[in-house]
Structures are given as structure tokens and as C-alpha cells.
Amino acid sequence: MSDSICIMPPRSRLPAGHEHLAQILFAQGFGARRECDGLVLHGLVQVRGEVVDDPDAVFPEDRLDLVVDGTPWVTHIKALVMLHKPAGYECSLKPGAWPGVHNLLPVPLRRRGLQPVGRLDQDTTGLLLMTDDGPLLHKLTSPKHHVPKVYEVTCKHPVTQAMCEQLLKGVVLDDDPMPVRADAAEPVGEGETTHLRLTLLQGKYHQVKRMVAAVSNRVEGLHRSQIGRLTIPDTLAPGQWCWVEDAAIVLP
16 A cells, blocks of 8 residues: 655745735734734734734735734834934943933834934934835945935034034044045024034044034034935924835935
8 A cells, every 4th residue: 555645735825015914913023923813813903994803814014004902003014214312312222321212112113123324322312214124224324325414513612604614625533534524514593603504424423523623613412403305394202203104205
């Protein structure tokens, strides 16, 4: 008698860009696969306003409207978010004396391991981008792409036109013999002012503070207001975040 051979039927292929609901939740950072199965089985997941209790139900992976255990969520295969960074937070993945900016994100985004696009000092506020998209992270941080960043600077001493001209021409920092220049520099306000708006294409360590020091002034307050064409919405308070739907607005 010959041995019987059991042939498993091939697993049906999913439509392009689609995935099982539990796998979508897992990829979005809602927990381990078993936890995501449980969320669905217990009726804690709504898709487009309707409860779905089948973990293997198939849906589009991207831009899917969910409510997960009471939390509204729109899926993004690759996450790019804007954080209005307040003072007192570090951009390091392993913060030391100060809490990390990851603490300001919801748990699913923390689980996905979003990385800051560049860094802001703990006392610097303003626009911080975070992503889990490696190629996009490279584009946004590479000096080859010249992504402009705008800073609002409060200086200790009045800002003069001569200082701005020197910043535009270029200043030498203590660890680099090559002059570093601003793409734009202008006083902000009428008459004598301590406010400076500075646009940079590079991203060196403590660059704004060191450039201002090189023209015999000192930074007392620093806020990044713009990256590329992206600015902080008036409705986004310090400590809050939102999705950036189109990365092209950031790239030059």
C-alpha cells in the first residue's frame, strides 16, 4: 500500500495593497498579532464606522478609517508626522536628563519606532518631523537635498543689519574651517529688535546658536517654524502631533 501524500491547497492571494485586518492592526503598532486578533474578536475594532469581528477580513492597508478600542485612527503604511515640540524634551532615541519626544506620541507610533528627522535641543521648540520611512528620512537629512529650515531666534543683544550680512556671507565655526552661511537672515520687528529669522540648508550640531555667537550675539530662545514649505498649523498646540499626508511639501 503506497503512502498517501497530503497536498495543502495554495493560500489565496490577496489583492494588491490589501491585508487581513489583524495584520493591518499589527503593522500599525496596536500590539502583537495575538493582541490584534483579540481586539477584533472582542468587537473593539470598527472599520468605516462598522464593527468587524473577523481578524481575517480583508481591507486596504493604507488610508483605512478605523476606531480601535475607542481611538480613531487612519492607517498609514509609512508614517510621517509633525510634532509641535515643547521645551524640556530630548530628540534622542535614548534620552538622558530629559524625557524623549517619543513620549508625546500615541503608543502605536511609539511601537513603530519613528525616528526624529534631525534634532532639536531640549530647550528648542517648534516643528519636528518623525518617520519610520527610511528612504524619506535619508532624503530629509541629506545635505544633498538642501531642505530649508526656518528658525525664529530671540537674541540677547539687538540684531543689526551688519550681523545679518555677516551670516549671509558666512561665518567660521570652531570645529570646521569652511565658512557656514545662512540662506536667509533678517531682523524681525520694527526699530531695534532682538528677534532674528534665519533660514539654513545645513544641519550641524548647535548650528544656530554657534552662528549667532560667531557674530557676537547670543541665542536666548529658539523656535523652528518651517521645514520646506511645511509650517505648524495654528491649531497644533505645543506637545501635539498630526499626520503629514504629503511628503512632497517638505522636499524642495
